[in-house]
Amino acid sequence: MKKAQRTKAKIEQAAFLLFAKRGFHATTMRHIAQAAGVSLGNAYYYFPAKDDLVFVFYENMFALQLQASKRNASRSGKLQVRLQTFLNGYLDAIEPYHELAREVVTVAVHPGSALNPFSKQSRQLRSASKEIFSEVFGDLIADHPLADCLPTLLWLFHLGVTLRWIYDDSEGRKPTIKFVQHSTTLVSKLIQFSRLPLFGGTHKLARNLLKPLMRHE
Amino acid sequence: MKKAQRTKAKIEQAAFLLFAKRGFHATTMRHIAQAAGVSLGNAYYYFPAKDDLVFVFYENMFALQLQASKRNASRSGKLQVRLQTFLNGYLDAIEPYHELAREVVTVAVHPGSALNPFSKQSRQLRSASKEIFSEVFGDLIADHPLADCLPTLLWLFHLGVTLRWIYDDSEGRKPTIKFVQHSTTLVSKLIQFSRLPLFGGTHKLARNLLKPLMRHE
DNA sequence: AACTATTATTGAACGTGTTCAAAAAACCGT
DNA sequence: ACGGTTTTTTGAACACGTTCAATAATAGTT
Numbered sequence: 001m002k003k004a005q006r007t008k009a010k011i012e013q014a015a016f017l018l019f020a021k022r023g024f025h026a027t028t029m030r031h032i033a034q035a036a037g038v039s040l041g042n043a044y045y046y047f048p049a050k051d052d053l054v055f056v057f058y059e060n061m062f063a064l065q066l067q068a069s070k071r072n073a074s075r076s077g078k079l080q081v082r083l084q085t086f087l088n089g090y091l092d093a094i095e096p097y098h099e100l101a102r103e104v105v106t107v108a109v110h111p112g113s114a115l116n117p118f119s120k121q122s123r124q125l126r127s128a129s130k131e132i133f134s135e136v137f138g139d140l141i142a143d144h145p146l147a148d149c150l151p152t153l154l155w156l157f158h159l160g161v162t163l164r165w166i167y168d169d170s171e172g173r174k175p176t177i178k179f180v181q182h183s184t185t186l187v188s189k190l191i192q193f194s195r196l197p198l199f200g201g202t203h204k205l206a207r208n209l210l211k212p213l214m215r216h217e
Numbered sequence: 218m219k220k221a222q223r224t225k226a227k228i229e230q231a232a233f234l235l236f237a238k239r240g241f242h243a244t245t246m247r248h249i250a251q252a253a254g255v256s257l258g259n260a261y262y263y264f265p266a267k268d269d270l271v272f273v274f275y276e277n278m279f280a281l282q283l284q285a286s287k288r289n290a291s292r293s294g295k296l297q298v299r300l301q302t303f304l305n306g307y308l309d310a311i312e313p314y315h316e317l318a319r320e321v322v323t324v325a326v327h328p329g330s331a332l333n334p335f336s337k338q339s340r341q342l343r344s345a346s347k348e349i350f351s352e353v354f355g356d357l358i359a360d361h362p363l364a365d366c367l368p369t370l371l372w373l374f375h376l377g378v379t380l381r382w383i384y385d386d387s388e389g390r391k392p393t394i395k396f397v398q399h400s401t402t403l404v405s406k407l408i409q410f411s412r413l414p415l416f417g418g419t420h421k422l423a424r425n426l427l428k429p430l431m432r433h434e
Numbered sequence: 435a436a437c438t439a440t441t442a443t444t445g446a447a448c449g450t451g452t453t454c455a456a457a458a459a460a461c462c463g464t
Numbered sequence: 465a466c467g468g469t470t471t472t473t474t475g476a477a478c479a480c481g482t483t484c485a486a487t488a489a490t491a492g493t494t
Binding site: 102105106107109110111112116118166167169175178179182183185186189193198201202205206208209212 | 319322323324326327328329333335383384386392395396399400402403406410415418419422423425426429
Binding site: 220221224257 | 441442
């Protein structure tokens with residue numbers, strides 16, 4: 001491993017540890033540099049801005065999502081049950097980072113930033129995340145007329161759930177649990193309904209709406 | 218009018234003008250104070266943080282929304298047509314602030330901030346905005362089993378459209394236009410479908426999901 | 435009018451993210 | 465080993481948001 005890579009990794013690690021312990025705003029670039037054993041300017045050599053260090057947080061979230069999807073796998077034949085189990089496991093896994101997520105969402109949402117969930121730079125993570133949905137729900141949706149779109153739709157749904165969770169400042173996260181319960185039921189019903197001939201006309205619509213999110217993968 | 222109120226108004230006005238001309242980040246608190254004819258510290262006496270000055274931008278956006286809803290009123294009996302006309306008029310009205318909106322969304326999304334669309338401080342604006350939807354679409358949805366929820370749902374939908382618009386960095390905003398066209402069609406269809414007995418079971422779900430957004434008004 | 439309490443205003447000072455010119459280190463062909 | 469080129473590292477300097485103790489203006493009371 002090149003020295004430069006090691007230096008970069010040291011900075012990433014220091015940043016993530018400090019973010020997790022003290023929060024994003026309370027952690028200064030000087031803290032990170034000191035913890036990583038480099039100078040302030042050197043940290044900026046590898047990361048053009050403090051915001052860019054948030055990417056390590058992303059990768060961590062994704063890893064947790066992946067682990068959770070395997071640990072709490074439900075093989076129920078009911079889409080709603082499997083969806084709810086999956087999301088509850090995911091939310092449990094990321095719960096330790098709730099406070100940090102609340103701080104970080106402001107940079108994640110910035111349109112020009114590399115960190116927003118629709119950016120080119122996060123494409124790889126996005127694809128990998130959709131892949132999880134493909135694997136977990138593949139057998140249930142394989143015969144669906146919109147089978148190719150559903151992983152993207154479910155990924156978008158999980159983004160919405162994450163947002164709901166971020167905005168949930170209650171103690172036990174009960175509102176989010178309720179939201180997951182109800183929204184998974186609704187989403188499952190709509191997905192089932194959309195197999196009916198009555199919904200034939202909506203397929204093209206759904207496809208057109210999701211198309212911009214499905215390029216390049 | 219008390220002098221204090223006039224001072225506050227001067228700061229608000231200076232801030233909005235500078236934000237619109239130079240953008241949010243390029244405008245410093247020192248610029249605002251100077252343009253308003255007060256000292257730097259004095260600006261902070263009225264607004265605890267620069268972010269709080271974004272509220273004037275909100276109010277402006279809302280006023281534009283209201284104007285647009287009256288100017289481009291469609292009385293079509295088709296929900297889709299009326300929805301599309303309404304949203305296109307709204308997007309035209311806010312188009313001059315596209316770049317500013319892209320900068321400001323980061324503070325608007327902050328969960329702890331007074332400026333996020335779900336906060337207590339923005340409740341009044343939120344209610345007034347929903348009221349617009351009630352007036353514009355009231356006659357079309359009055360007999361709907363979810364009539365009481367639909368203004369909130371449409372408000373949420375318009376928030377989604379606004380977000381899509383913010384993320385649209387194309388020249389002519391074509392993708393957003395397409396998005397409005399398709400999503401209004403889909404939403405209209407779903408609203409019509411939900412009158413069918415088949416959808417009876419989803420009404421309680423929808424109500425539960427929207428309930429948290431409907432308190433206090 | 436005089437005295438007190440509250441409100442409004444000031445500008446210097448602090449900490450933070452970020453930039454940059456300069457120095458050091460690593461690399462590479464000869 | 466040497467000279468030149470590129471990569472990496474440094475820390476001082478800058479601009480900005482924010483804080484705060486001090487001062488001025490205003491309002492209220494006797």
